Amino acid sequence: MLKARTIFRQFLKSPNKVGAVAPSSRYLANGMLDELSWDTLTNVVEYGPGTGAISRHLLKRIEPHQRLFAVELNDQFIPVLQQKLPELEVFNESVSDIRAICDREQVDFVDAIVSGLPWTAFPEPLQEELMNATLSVLADRGQFVTFAYVHGLPLQNAKRFRKRLKDTFSEVSISPVVWRNVPPAIFYSCRK
Ligand SMILES: C[S@@+](CC[C@H](N)C(=O)[O-])C[C@H]1O[C@@H](n2cnc3c(N)ncnc32)[C@H](O)[C@@H]1O
Structure with a gap:
C-alpha cells in the first residue's frame, strides 16, 4: 500500500517522468521476465525500478554468477528501494548516462534490459537519446523488454x-x- 501511494504521489508531481499511477503487477513483471533467455545472461539492467515492483521478481531469478543493477532517476524512490530490496544495486542517475554508468561499473555490454520507463510519455528527442544510449550498451542479440x-x-x-x-x-x-495489471498493459520483447 505504501509503495502504491508513493508511486501515485510521484505520478501527480511528474506525470511525464513517472508515467504510472500504480506499480506493475506480478503478472506483468513475470510475463516480461519469462521472455529473457536466462541461461545465457551475464549482465542485466533494469530501467526505472520505481518502488521495485519488477525488481523483486528480477532478484528472485538472478543467479549468483549474473549481475543485476537498476537505474532510477527519481530520488524519492531510492530510500523505498533500499528499505524494501536492500540487495538491489541501484544508481540514482538517468538512463541517458547508461554508457558512462556501465563504463564506471566495468560492464562492457549488457545482455538484457528490462525497462519500466514511460517511453511513450517522453518527447521524441528524449526517446531518441535514451534509445541511442540503450543501443550503446546492449550486446549483439541482446534483449530489451x-x-x-x-x-x-x-x-x-x-x-x-x-x-x-x-x-x-x-x-x-x-x-x-x-489484464491483471492496473491499467491493463502489453509488453514488447525485442532482440538487437
Ligand atoms: C512507469 S514507472 C515504473 C515503475 C516500476 N518499474 C513498475 O513497473 O511499477 C517509470 C519509472 O521510470 C523512472 N524514470 C523516468 N525517466 C527515467 C530516466 N531517464 N532514467 C531512469 N529512470 C527514469 C521514473 O522515475 C519511474 O520510477
Whole structure:
C-alpha cells in the first residue's frame, strides 16, 4: 500500500517522468521476465525500478554468477528501494548516462534490459537519446523488454514508439494484453 501511494504521489508531481499511477503487477513483471533467455545472461539492467515492483521478481531469478543493477532517476524512490530490496544495486542517475554508468561499473555490454520507463510519455528527442544510449550498451542479440498501457496504444506517441522499436531491433514481439495489471498493459520483447 505504501509503495502504491508513493508511486501515485510521484505520478501527480511528474506525470511525464513517472508515467504510472500504480506499480506493475506480478503478472506483468513475470510475463516480461519469462521472455529473457536466462541461461545465457551475464549482465542485466533494469530501467526505472520505481518502488521495485519488477525488481523483486528480477532478484528472485538472478543467479549468483549474473549481475543485476537498476537505474532510477527519481530520488524519492531510492530510500523505498533500499528499505524494501536492500540487495538491489541501484544508481540514482538517468538512463541517458547508461554508457558512462556501465563504463564506471566495468560492464562492457549488457545482455538484457528490462525497462519500466514511460517511453511513450517522453518527447521524441528524449526517446531518441535514451534509445541511442540503450543501443550503446546492449550486446549483439541482446534483449530489451518494455511495457505499454493498452489505453494509450491508439495514440500517435505509442504508434511512433512501436515503429521505433521495429526500426531499431531485428526482432520485436508483442504480448497478449495482461489484464491483471492496473491499467491493463502489453509488453514488447525485442532482440538487437
Ligand atoms: C512507469 S514507472 C515504473 C515503475 C516500476 N518499474 C513498475 O513497473 O511499477 C517509470 C519509472 O521510470 C523512472 N524514470 C523516468 N525517466 C527515467 C530516466 N531517464 N532514467 C531512469 N529512470 C527514469 C521514473 O522515475 C519511474 O520510477
